[in-house]
Amino acid sequence: MNHRLTKLINEIKQLDFSFGFVSDPMSIFYLTGFRSNPHERLLALFVFPEAAPFLICPAMEKTDARASGWEGELIGYGDHEDPWTFVKQQLESRGLSKTLKIGVESSHITYSRVEKLEQLGESVSFITIEPVLNSLRTIKDPSEIEKLQQAAKMADFAIEVGASLIKKGKSEQSIIAEIEYSLKKRGISEMSFSTMVLAGDKTASPHGKPDDRQIREGDFVLFDLGVIVDGYCSDITRTFVYKHASEKQEEIYQTVLEAERAAIKQAIPGMRIGDLDLVARSVIENKGYGDYFSHRLGHGLGLSIHEAPSMSHDNDSLLKEGMVFTVEPGIYIPEVGGVRIEDDVYLTKEGALTLTQFPKELTVIS
Numbered sequence: 001m002n003h004r005l006t007k008l009i010n011e012i013k014q015l016d017f018s019f020g021f022v023s024d025p026m027s028i029f030y031l032t033g034f035r036s037n038p039h040e041r042l043l044a045l046f047v048f049p050e051a052a053p054f055l056i057c058p059a060m061e062k063t064d065a066r067a068s069g070w071e072g073e074l075i076g077y078g079d080h081e082d083p084w085t086f087v088k089q090q091l092e093s094r095g096l097s098k099t100l101k102i103g104v105e106s107s108h109i110t111y112s113r114v115e116k117l118e119q120l121g122e123s124v125s126f127i128t129i130e131p132v133l134n135s136l137r138t139i140k141d142p143s144e145i146e147k148l149q150q151a152a153k154m155a156d157f158a159i160e161v162g163a164s165l166i167k168k169g170k171s172e173q174s175i176i177a178e179i180e181y182s183l184k185k186r187g188i189s190e191m192s193f194s195t196m197v198l199a200g201d202k203t204a205s206p207h208g209k210p211d212d213r214q215i216r217e218g219d220f221v222l223f224d225l226g227v228i229v230d231g232y233c234s235d236i237t238r239t240f241v242y243k244h245a246s247e248k249q250e251e252i253y254q255t256v257l258e259a260e261r262a263a264i265k266q267a268i269p270g271m272r273i274g275d276l277d278l279v280a281r282s283v284i285e286n287k288g289y290g291d292y293f294s295h296r297l298g299h300g301l302g303l304s305i306h307e308a309p310s311m312s313h314d315n316d317s318l319l320k321e322g323m324v325f326t327v328e329p330g331i332y333i334p335e336v337g338g339v340r341i342e343d344d345v346y347l348t349k350e351g352a353l354t355l356t357q358f359p360k361e362l363t364v365i366s
Contacts, residue, residue: 141322159238
C-alpha cells in the first residue's frame, strides 16, 4: 500500500467508521495513481480501518488501473453488470456488520450514490472524510512540486504566445486557438480549464466568455489560462494594453500589481489565510477601488484547478509550508475594463516562491 493511502487510513481510523467511500476521480488519482474519467459509471476506492482496500472500476479500464501502479485488489465490471453487487460481496467477505458508518466526500457524492450505499446495510449513517483528504492534498510533496513547476512553465509559454498574437482585428477566439495549438505542439494535451482571452470592456467580467470580439487600440487584453502536466494544474493571468494606455488604465494596473506583490511578499507559514487576502484587498481599497475587487484572493492548486485552501478573507485557517495556491487580485470596472494579475505560489518555510514567472510589469503591445 502506498504511503498516501496508508496515511489516509491512519488518519481516519480515529473517526470510528466502517469504511470510506472515495469517488472523486482526483482523490482516487492522488491515492492510487490511476487517473480516469468514468463519466456516469462507478469508479470508487473503498478503504477500511483494518481490512485491505479495494478499487472498483469499469472492466474496460482494469488494464489501465493496474498499469498505473495500483497493486491492491481490483474489481472490474461490465456495462451489463451491477457494480454494487460486487461491492456488497466485497463488504461481506470482510465481515462487516449490517450497521454501517460510511465515510464519504460530502461535496462530491451524489444523492443517487447515497441511495446505493444505504442499501448495503440495515442501518447506515454517514460521516465526512473530506477534511482529512483535503488536508493531505493541501501539502505537496517534492514530486508534486516538480510537476506543478513544469505546468507553470508551460503556462508562461502560453502567455508568451498569446502576447505575440495581440494585433488589431484579431479575435479573442482566434488567439485562443493559436495558443492551444502551440501548446499541443509542445506535448500539452489538456488545459486546466477553458482558456480565457478577453478584450476591451469585456475584461470587466472576471469570468467573461470569449467570442469573436476583435482587438482595438486602447484595449485591455486579459489572458487567464492553465495547463495540465502529469495530472497537475497551472493557472496564470496576465493583462496587457494594446497600442496605448490611458492614465486610468495605468492607475488600475499599477494598483493591482502592487496588491499582488504585497500579498506574495507577506505570505509566510503560520499566517491566517484571511489576513493574506486582506493584505491585497487593503491596497486596492486604499486606492479607492475596493468595490471593484469582487472575488477572493485565490485558491489552492494541484490535481484540481480549484482545491483547498480557499484564499478568502473569512478563512481562519493558517498557511502551511508545502501549500500551493494562486494569488490573483483584480479590479473590474463595468463599461471600462478590468485587470487581473495571477501567479501560482509555493509556500516554503522562508516564504512564497512564485512558480509562474512571466513578467508582470505593465506592457503596452505596439
